[in-house]
Ligand SMILES: Nc1nc2c(ncn2[C@@H]2O[C@H](COP(=O)(O)OP(=O)(O)OP(=O)(O)O)[C@@H](O)[C@H]2O)c(=O)[nH]1
């Protein structure tokens with residue numbers, strides 16, 4: 342009897358062990374499947390292949406973070422501006438996916454695409470699969486883009502050759518120079534941008550790494566800020582050999598435009614005698630176009646343009662914008678978007694703690710450019726606060 346009852350107890354035990362193991366195996370199988378599904382979704386979010394089959398691709402949806410505010414379309418008078426060639430399409434889609442995922446799928450600010458030639462139907466169709474916001478495509482007037490006739494082409498060619506011998510990037514490119522001049526003096530004059538005051542500049546192949554849970558345009562407006570950046574670097578000296586001479590000449594002729602509490606200490610280490618090459622990297626800009634449309638900047642651009650340096654040298658829109666912002670604005674009108682993780686080419690700004698965690702950033706904090714040799718961030722901070 343005792344033996345029989347022990348036998349029964351033993352089989353019950355075996356049954357319980359069997360059932361327990363079965364449930365465990367089922368649970369593990371489900372977990373693996375769930376992780377597979379999750380990683381597949383993440384792969385889709387970061388994959389550079391556009392999802393062109395769905396009208397509302399998964400990449401354009403907000404991230405599944407509980408901390409996200411509800412979708413409230415942005416109220417600022419603002420737009421996302423994208424200068425691009427038809428051949429930039431893949432990089433354009435990649436950047437849009439990142440911007441939509443981290444910000445614009447909730448705020449729905451309109452996109453404006455500009456090009457010196459018509460965008461192809463393929464370009465337009467693919468771009469429109471990336472967003473639920475409105476999209477406009479514009480052609481740049483020829484006089485805003487091409488090398489002006491009064492430029493001495495022989496001198497410009499000589500300048501390009503000299504730069505090429507020094508292995509300067511885009512040394513021999515006229516189209517790159519057209520682009521720099523357009524971004525310096527014309528984009529904000531384009532008819533499609535006339536209704537807008539604030540803009541966010543986007544370039545192909547850039548990446549955003551943190552959730553942007555507030556409206557940066559609103560932030561600028563409410564805090565009386567004019568120019569926002571995430572990365573600041575030193576320019577290649579060879580591309581701006583005579584830029585500072587022209588700036589000094591301008592300052593002498595138009596002292597009325599220089600702001601009292603300016604940021605000269607950010608761009609010059611000796612009170613304006615020489616340029617230290619520091620500039621805000623203009624492939625990311627969240628700024629107020631009314632500044633570029635102001636009398637001071639209009640005069641400044643026309644003055645620089647008349648020197649021909651966009652073609653005889655290779656003056657970039659980044660130093661041109663930065664010098665103007667540093668001289669004509671109160672230094673408190675500049676804003677470092679420290680909380681926006683961003684990468685262009687191999688250079689990245691990644692927020693440190695506590696912002697990194699607060700904004701669910703996915704970049705590698707160690708790789709941030711901020712404390713490296715070519716960054717001007719420390720100089721910017723010193724200029725602003727007086728402390729290193
Ligand atoms: N329509 C048009 N857009 C251009 C042209 N050249 C450059 N762009 C755009 O102007 C912006 C800056 O050009 P990039 O080639 O990215 O210049 P960069 O950022 O200095 O250099 P990269 O390291 O190559 O990115 C990008 O948005 C380009 O798509 C051009 O000839 N036509």
Ligand SMILES: [Mg+2]
Pocket residue numbers: 544545624685
């Ligand atoms: Mg670029």
